[in-house]
Amino acid sequence: MAEVLVYVDHVDGAVRKPTLELLTLARRIGDPVAVALGNGAADTAAALAEHGAVKVLTDDAAEYADYLVVPKVDALQAAVEAVSPAAVLVPSSAEAKEIAARLALRIGSGIITDAVDLEAGDEGPVATQSVFAASYTTRTRVSKGTPVITVKPNSAAVEAAPAAGSVEALSVTFSDKATGTKVTGRTERESTGRPELTEAAIVVSGGRGVNGAENFGLIEALADSLGAAVGASRAAVDAGWYPHTSQVGQTGKSVSPQLYIASGISGAIQHRAGMQTSKTIVAVNKDAEAPIFDLVDYGVVGDLFEVVPQLTEEIRTRKG
Amino acid sequence: MSLRIVVTVKYVPDATGDRHFAEDLTVDRDDVDGLLSELDEYAVEQALQIADEADDAEITVLTVGPEDAKDALRKALSMGADKAIHVEDDDLHGTDAIGTSLVLAKAIEKAGYDLVVSGMASTDGTMGIVPALLAERLGVPQVTLLSEVSVEDGVVKGRRDGDSASEQLEASLPAVVSVTDQSGEARYPSFKGIMAAKKKPVESWDLSDLGLEADEVGLEGSWTKVDSATERPARTAGTIVKDEGEGGKQLAAFLAERKFV
Ligand SMILES: Cc1cc2nc3c(=O)[nH]c(=O)nc-3n(C[C@H](O)[C@H](O)[C@H](O)COP(=O)(O)OP(=O)(O)OC[C@H]3O[C@@H](n4cnc5c(N)ncnc54)[C@H](O)[C@@H]3O)c2cc1C
Ligand SMILES: Nc1ncnc2c1ncn2[C@@H]1O[C@H](COP(=O)(O)O)[C@@H](O)[C@H]1O
Numbered sequence: 001m002a003e004v005l006v007y008v009d010h011v012d013g014a015v016r017k018p019t020l021e022l023l024t025l026a027r028r029i030g031d032p033v034a035v036a037l038g039n040g041a042a043d044t045a046a047a048l049a050e051h052g053a054v055k056v057l058t059d060d061a062a063e064y065a066d067y068l069v070v071p072k073v074d075a076l077q078a079a080v081e082a083v084s085p086a087a088v089l090v091p092s093s094a095e096a097k098e099i100a101a102r103l104a105l106r107i108g109s110g111i112i113t114d115a116v117d118l119e120a121g122d123e124g125p126v127a128t129q130s131v132f133a134a135s136y137t138t139r140t141r142v143s144k145g146t147p148v149i150t151v152k153p154n155s156a157a158v159e160a161a162p163a164a165g166s167v168e169a170l171s172v173t174f175s176d177k178a179t180g181t182k183v184t185g186r187t188e189r190e191s192t193g194r195p196e197l198t199e200a201a202i203v204v205s206g207g208r209g210v211n212g213a214e215n216f217g218l219i220e221a222l223a224d225s226l227g228a229a230v231g232a233s234r235a236a237v238d239a240g241w242y243p244h245t246s247q248v249g250q251t252g253k254s255v256s257p258q259l260y261i262a263s264g265i266s267g268a269i270q271h272r273a274g275m276q277t278s279k280t281i282v283a284v285n286k287d288a289e290a291p292i293f294d295l296v297d298y299g300v301v302g303d304l305f306e307v308v309p310q311l312t313e314e315i316r317t318r319k320g
Numbered sequence: 321m322s323l324r325i326v327v328t329v330k331y332v333p334d335a336t337g338d339r340h341f342a343e344d345l346t347v348d349r350d351d352v353d354g355l356l357s358e359l360d361e362y363a364v365e366q367a368l369q370i371a372d373e374a375d376d377a378e379i380t381v382l383t384v385g386p387e388d389a390k391d392a393l394r395k396a397l398s399m400g401a402d403k404a405i406h407v408e409d410d411d412l413h414g415t416d417a418i419g420t421s422l423v424l425a426k427a428i429e430k431a432g433y434d435l436v437v438s439g440m441a442s443t444d445g446t447m448g449i450v451p452a453l454l455a456e457r458l459g460v461p462q463v464t465l466l467s468e469v470s471v472e473d474g475v476v477k478g479r480r481d482g483d484s485a486s487e488q489l490e491a492s493l494p495a496v497v498s499v500t501d502q503s504g505e506a507r508y509p510s511f512k513g514i515m516a517a518k519k520k521p522v523e524s525w526d527l528s529d530l531g532l533e534a535d536e537v538g539l540e541g542s543w544t545k546v547d548s549a550t551e552r553p554a555r556t557a558g559t560i561v562k563d564e565g566e567g568g569k570q571l572a573a574f575l576a577e578r579k580f581v
Contacts, residue, residue, distance in 0.1 A: 011484055068480075068489060069452065069462060093483055094448065094465055101449035102456040105418060110543025113447045126547070132339045132444075137550050144543040180461030181495075184477075185488035202580065226580065244467075244481065244502055250335075250446065251359070251501045259580050269335050273446075280578055281555075282571060288562070295555055298574045302563025310568025318572060318581050 002030035002086035005079055007099070008048065008056075009091045013040025015047040017199040018091040018153040023051040025118045025156050029125050030086045032163075033057065035079045035170065037072055038064035042167055049165020051158065057082070057170040068181035069095065073102045075172045080107055082170070085146060087125050089118075092150040092254075100150050109145025116155045116256070116277065125149065133250070133269050134276035153198040154256040189245065197229045197246060202259045203278070205231035205248055206241075207271075209264020209285065209304055213241040218308050219263060225315040231255065231275075233265045249274035263304045267292025284308060323377040323471070326433045327367045328424055328454070329360040329396050331389035332444040339444070344539065345546040346414045347444055349386055356392035360439035361506035364396045366499045367437045368507070370471045378402050380431055384412065384423045390522065397517035398509035405431060409526040414539030417445065421453035423537060426530040428458065435476065438498040440465055451498035461491035467502035 004026040009016045019034075026032035034053040036044040041058035048056050057079050063071040076099060080088060090100040092114050104111035115127035124147050129138045142148070197203065204226065206219035216230075223230045232242035234249055248255055250270040260278035265271060267283070267290055275281070282298045283290070284307045293299045300307050333339045337352035364381065371377035381396040383389045384407040393404040407427050415423065428436055436458070441448035448465075455462030463469075466478035466489070476495050480487045481502070509517070527534060535541050561570055575581045 068464075068487075073456075095482060097447070097449055098452035098462070098464065101417070101447075101452045104543075105421070105453055105456050110416070110418065111449070112544055113449060130552070131446075131549075133335065135339070135552055136341065137552050138345075139547045139549075141545050141547060142543060143545040177459060177461075181463050181489055181491040183487050184490050187486045189484055189486070245483075250443065251440070259575070259578075280580075281558075282574070284567070284571070288560075293558075293560055296560070297555075297558040297578075298571060299558060299560040300563050300567040300571050301560060302567045306565075307563050307567040307571065310566075311571050312568075314569050314572035315575070315581050318576060 003033045003083050004030040005083060005085040005088045006032050006034045006053070007076060007088070007090040007096060008034050008036040008044055009093060009096060010036060010040065010044050013043025015044045016091070017158060017196070018151070020047070020051045020158040021153065021156040022089045022091060022151055023048065023053060024159045025151060026089050027052050027161060028118065029120050033083055033085065035076060037075050045165050045167045049163055050160060052161035052163050053165045054163045056165055056167045058167055059170045059172050061172065063174055063178060066183055067179050068183060069098050069102065070180060071174055071178045072099045073106065074174050074178055075170060076103050077106055078172045079170055080146065087147040087149060090148065090150045092152045097150050100148050104148040107145055109148050110142035111148045112140050112142060113150045115149050115151045118149065118151065130277055133273035152254060152256065194223060195227070195229045197231055197248070197253050198255055200229035200255070200257055202226045202228035203231045203248070203255050203257045204228045204261045205233065205265060206236055206263050207233035207265030208235035208239070210236060210241065211264070216242055218305070222261070222308055222312045225312045225319070233271050262292055263308055265292055266290045267295065323371070323374045324432055324434045325367045325371060325377060325379045326428050326431055326436050327363050327379060327381045327396065327401065328436065328438045328450070329364065329381050329383050329392050330357045330439070330442045331355070331383055331385045331392035332357045332442055335443050341549040344414065345549050346539065354388050354391065356395040357439060357443045359441055359443055359501060361399070362499050362501055362503050363437045363439045364399050364401060365506040366469055366503055368400045370435070370469070374471065380405060382424065382427055382431065383407070384420055384427070393522055394517055395509065397520045398514045399507055400513060403520055404522040406522055406524050407526070407530070408524055411527055411534040411538045414542060415537045416542040416544050417447050417449055418453065418543050419537040419541055421450050421457055423530065423532065424450065425454055425457035426532060427525060428454070430530060434493045435471065436496040438496065440498050440500045451496050455496040458494070458496065461495045463489050463491050463495050464498040466497060466499050469497055469499055469503065
């Protein structure tokens, strides 16, 4: 069976969930060969093998952290040349998309970004994309070269499928462009202790209606009662009530959880672009005309300062 | 020496309009009003600020797009850019991101540049890959997705807020930069700016001006193929209740029924 390269998104060896989802999709097309780069690369092997990687190519040169994007493109290109894969799958993070694009150009291949599903086809893998703020679904193929496809989080289930996952060192020669953009400083983001926004099964978001940073505690309490991640609309972020890393929408994170709860959010097209593919959507808004109600499975027209605390309380009671 | 800045701007269908596909499965650009992609306004703004800080700078705005794309150029000129280049050619219809980056790169090289400034993503395609592709094609550093940017003594510096960390970046010019909507509000064109824009030069180039052949771009030259585009069925109407004091409890009951609680 053909091999499929999977680019591994990991933090110091801890594999992020979207990469495990990619392995599920990769197995529909061929045998997944994972490529893990940077600090802790080899530590990813156990998790990758557990989910179907037949091989894990690793390299932990310092260049991956010290310079932007290009060293990783060099490595992925080396992996493509070593493996001659049927496709290259990459998670749709901002950085990985840039890596994928440059790789595609170098190897003379077409690229599809932000796929939400993937299946094998007669003429190569067929990607499903959700476009125009999720109002259209397209099916797209790469018609030239080795398909390079970036896939959004939550596009497939994580499935255990034990495979060999043997670690092999990837030999990489860096191009003369590799050191062009220097990373001169890095501040790691502090963990909130809550699930990662893009990976969470439940997302609880607040918007302008939350009316102040101090009131976001209500949203957080609801999130914690459900084990959910916290999101925010751009209006809430621009007002400085919640960090930009939590913004949901076109210029923030795109989420696709099992359940999305919007409170005090009107449902502008740019917000919908980032949450419309959520499985179940519920909203609390005091304006019965708010466009968010067009999307909901269940909506409460009311004051969030009444409804949200009662909801949190009731969930806690039911959970005992 | 003058700092030559090229800002790439895209003309896109209005996101609040009823966007759809044409019969050949390309984005329908006729039925919906177009405008300068809002995310490229941030690129124009940062270019203007960089130019202000430089002793001597010239800003060229560049678009690849249909006839109407001139509107996007006019808007950027009225914000304060100095001149514009419009790459327009019937054979460009249906060009994908890889092809667009080819045309843009050729035009940027022809125009001459020290710094390219792009938006973080186009509001219609939302791929966010053209700036990286430009850097690859031009063979210069990419300093992308910046929420803060400055240029001094031939060096561009910026802050990139990534998923797991915030990074400080640095590269020598020439370079390709892209900026996010966190980089600072874009200015509104003043009346004076709008009047001045009418007199600013807009050059038109076609494929032959760039030494490109028709089969390198357009639908034919595209390295991807859209097989189908289907309108997503409207979500089935949900239950909407008015809170009469029990709204939170009712919602909890719904969540329990769906097994979330
Ligand atoms: C290029 C571009 C990119 C953008 N990207 C994004 C993006 O990524 N994400 C994003 O979210 N937006 C984005 N926006 C902004 C978007 O257009 C909207 O302005 C924004 O989503 C509005 O946020 P909101 O719903 O919180 O605020 P509003 O639209 O002001 O809505 C607030 C809602 O709260 C309700 N409310 C008020 N008080 C209460 C109360 N006590 N109880 C219950 N309900 C209450 C109101 O009825 C109202 O419906 C973008 C815009 C542009 C131009
Ligand atoms: N047709 C175009 N003309 C000019 N600039 C473009 C065009 N397409 C994309 N760009 C630039 O590339 C950025 C990212 O676009 P994209 O990769 O398509 O999301 C945009 O913000 C623009 O700066």
